[in-house]
Amino acid sequence: MRIIFLDNSTDFTATSINLKALDSIQKILINFSIELSKKKHKVIIYNNIREEKYEQGVYWKNISNCKKDSSDILIIFQDTELLKYNVNAKLKFFLLHNKPDNSFNKNVLINLLKNKFCLLYTNYYLINELPDNYKYIPKLLFKIGVSENFTKLNIVNSSPANVFTTTHPIKGIDWLIDLWLEYIHLQIPWAQLHIYSRTLLPTVHSDKIKIKNIKLKLELNKNSGILVKKPLSEKEFISQLNQYKLYLCPTLGNDFHSLGVLESQASGIPVIARESQAIYDYIYNTETGYIINDKQRFATKIIQVLNNNKLFLTLRNNSKLNNYVLSWHDVVTEFERKINENTFYR
Numbered sequence: 001m002r003i004i005f006l007d008n009s010t011d012f013t014a015t016s017i018n019l020k021a022l023d024s025i026q027k028i029l030i031n032f033s034i035e036l037s038k039k040k041h042k043v044i045i046y047n048n049i050r051e052e053k054y055e056q057g058v059y060w061k062n063i064s065n066c067k068k069d070s071s072d073i074l075i076i077f078q079d080t081e082l083l084k085y086n087v088n089a090k091l092k093f094f095l096l097h098n099k100p101d102n103s104f105n106k107n108v109l110i111n112l113l114k115n116k117f118c119l120l121y122t123n124y125y126l127i128n129e130l131p132d133n134y135k136y137i138p139k140l141l142f143k144i145g146v147s148e149n150f151t152k153l154n155i156v157n158s159s160p161a162n163v164f165t166t167t168h169p170i171k172g173i174d175w176l177i178d179l180w181l182e183y184i185h186l187q188i189p190w191a192q193l194h195i196y197s198r199t200l201l202p203t204v205h206s207d208k209i210k211i212k213n214i215k216l217k218l219e220l221n222k223n224s225g226i227l228v229k230k231p232l233s234e235k236e237f238i239s240q241l242n243q244y245k246l247y248l249c250p251t252l253g254n255d256f257h258s259l260g261v262l263e264s265q266a267s268g269i270p271v272i273a274r275e276s277q278a279i280y281d282y283i284y285n286t287e288t289g290y291i292i293n294d295k296q297r298f299a300t301k302i303i304q305v306l307n308n309n310k311l312f313l314t315l316r317n318n319s320k321l322n323n324y325v326l327s328w329h330d331v332v333t334e335f336e337r338k339i340n341e342n343t344f345y346r
Contacts, residue, residue: 172250
């Protein structure tokens with residue numbers, strides 16, 4: 001089949017994944033498209049690339065040229081502005097991975113209905129966030145996969161008392177910093193919390209009051225074991241994972257970094273997360289990690305895992321066996337099966 005993707009993010013191609021830090025939706029696009037090409041599909045990605053390229057079985061082209069093209073399948077990634085291109089295709093999908101914004105209005109609904117789009121959604125909660133009228137749009141669950149680079153990782157260094165998070169600063173980092181200062185640093189002062197965030201780097205300016213307050217608190221508590229690190233390319237990031245015993249997900253609600261949770265589990269890193277409907281689709285409470293809302297209990301579990309190597313090893317082994325973690329091969333195989341059945345429009 002000929003499959004076209006439309007994406008409106010910055011200039012990137014398949015090789016970018018090991019050259020710079022990418023958003024989760026960009027990583028999903030890269031891995032999904034490459035796996036489709038391995039199954040002998042012709043895959044074309046239109047985004048904001050400057051020069052056309054052919055990498056890892058995928059054609060990368062500038063989005064300004066997409067109107068002239070046609071395909072068996074069209075998949076638009078998240079951005080409702082891309083609906084204006086109106087690419088000719090037998091099957092049309094709009095992939096929803098992040099929480100819907102205000103652009104999902106009546107006009108977008110009419111466009112999706114008129115052009116017979118089906119919504120591909122990566123988690124059930126995303127559908128609940130849409131306006132009620134969107135119930136008339138056909139929908140298909142699309143479970144995201146994890147790169148084999150994470151599943152192949154064998155973490156053997158269990159000595160450091162380090163934890164990390166990739167949560168966006170406005171999605172619970174302030175709560176996590178307070179927890180660390182109130183409980184963790186006082187009981188195990190040698191432990192470190194690594195926050196991978198470009199926004200919180202000292203050299204990056206932000207006008208948001210919340211970000212400024214977080215930066216000020218970090219500055220006032222320099223010796224608390226909290227370190228802000230720049231986001232890394234996948235290859236660089238994987239090389240750092242053997243120093244961590246836990247991935248922390250402080251987001252309150254369903255709009256959390258689900259790919260980060262899955263990649264951690266695939267690597268054998270247990271997860272401690274605040275409760276939401278969606279988190280239960282990614283980790284097994286008390287088996288591959290913990291789901292806790294109470295700040296003190298959240299901190300207690302961090303301390304237990306960092307101090308108890310037997311507990312860590314049990315959680316690590318269970319995490320590697322987590323059947324919520326899917327390979328991209330399995331994801332594409334399931335997608336092909338659903339396409340062949342073609343029951344989602346009925």
